[in-house]
Amino acid sequence: MLLAALLPTQVPAKPYLVLPPPARAELGGERSRITLDGDVLTILYRSSGAAVYLQGGVTEAMSRIEGTDLWGLRLKMTGWDRAFFGYGFSTSANAYAREGTWRGPKAPPSPVRAERLKGKMVERTLKSKALGEPRKLFVYLPPASAQGPLPAFFITDGSECERFARVLEPLILARRMRPCAIVGVDHGGYRGDLAMAPYDPKLNFRTKEYVPGVDPRRFDLHRRFFADEVLDYATREFKLSSNREDRAAMGYSDGARFVLSMA
Numbered sequence: 646m647l648l649a650a651l652l653p654t655q656v657p658a659k660p661y662l663v664l665p666p667p668a669r670a671e672l673g674g675e676r677s678r679i680t681l682d683g684d685v686l687t688i689l690y691r692s693s694g695a696a697v698y699l700q701g702g703v704t705e706a707m708s709r710i711e712g713t714d715l716w717g718l719r720l721k722m723t724g725w726d727r728a729f730f731g732y733g734f735s736t737s738a739n740a741y742a743r744e745g746t747w748r749g750p751k752a753p754p755s756p757v758r759a760e761r762l763k764g765k766m767v768e769r770t771l772k773s774k775a776l777g778e779p780r781k782l783f784v785y786l787p788p789a790s791a792q793g794p795l796p797a798f799f800i801t802d803g804s805e806c807e808r809f810a811r812v813l814e815p816l817i818l819a820r821r822m823r824p825c826a827i828v829g830v831d832h833g834g835y836r837g838d839l840a841m842a843p844y845d846p847k848l849n850f851r852t853k854e855y856v857p858g859v860d861p862r863r864f865d866l867h868r869r870f871f872a873d874e875v876l877d878y879a880t881r882e883f884k885l886s887s888n889r890e891d892r893a894a895m896g897y898s899d900g901a902r903f904v905l906s907m908a
Contacts, residue, residue: 660724661686666708666717677734679747686725688718694736701743702730726751737844757815763788764814766807771878775869776833782875783829784883785810787817794886796825798893799875801855801900803829828879830871832900833863855899857906872907 670689672678677690690697690707697707697716707716722728729748735741748755767784783806787795800806806829816822833850846852846859853860854867880887896904 661703661720661722663705664719664721666710666719668710670710670713670715670717672715677744679732681725681749684721684723684725686720686722688720688732690716690734692716692734692736696736698735698737698741699732700735700741701732703732707734725749728752756812758811759814760811762807762810762814763818764810766810767883769882771874773870773874775866775874780870781831782879783807783831784879785813785827785829786883787814787824787826789824794880794884794888794891796823796891796893797879797883797885798825798827798895799871799879800827800829800894801832801871801896801903802898803831805829826883826885828875828883828885830875833867852899855896855903857902868903868907871903 664685667687672689672691675691677688679689680687688699688707690699691714693714697709699705699707699718703720705718705720707718709715710717726749729746729752731743731746733741733744746755762785764785764787767786769782769784770779771782772779781803783803785806798809800809806827810827813822813825813827817824833854835849835851837845837848850863853863855864857864876892879885886892894904894907896902
């Protein structure tokens with residue numbers, strides 16, 4: 646069984662208050678800008694689209710500033726100066742390109758990232774009995790592994806494995822963490838062509854597999870694949886620890902909802 650944080654599965658209330666957008670704004674030659682004034686964060690973006698969304702760590706619809714091609718959003722919250730979040734902009738509520746990371750003046754420093762991994766990245770394809778189809782696994786194995794079975798993180802959105810490994814490995818080499826593996830588990834993805842047809846939620850298998858209640862049957866099949874098949878295979882194949890306290894599940898966005906649902 647996976648070890649996951651015992652946190653409530655209800656979606657928490659947003660910690661900020663959405664204020665009316667600025668009545669006036671200028672961007673000059675910039676495409677976007679995020680500024681902090683006291684406890685009010687102001688986000689500006691230039692677009693000729695019919696709608697614009699701030700996406701990422703903070704997700705909100707933006708409002709057009711009258712008479713301009715600028716879109717604005719103001720969010721009030723105590724503690725913005727200590728916060729940080731990844732962000733991007735889109736004209737659709739369903740997809741976006743990551744643009745950067747905003748950090749408040751008192752936010753923790755960015756983690757050290759390995760430019761080149763000393764450990765190994767391994768890719769495997771596991772044919773799932775529960776899902777009836779193959780799925781990719783992306784696995785990080787640390788350098789100079791400790792004697793005995795390795796602890797491991799089992800993560801959703803498995804293609805992100807290497808990105809997490811580049812943050813984890815410096816901590817291992819600095820002896821701030823035990824050597825441990827990461828097992829990244831791929832999802833079903835979106836099975837349509839957005840270039841040819843509008844977004845269809847029925848084709849979003851990532852959402853079906855990660856979010857309880859969207860497609861209960863598909864969700865349960867994926868849960869069995871993740872918690873039983875992947876665990877058994879990875880433990881044998883990569884000599885991972887089978888102790889409960891040496892296993893953790895991790896995810897972000899809908900992947901986090903999936904992990905919490907198994908807590």
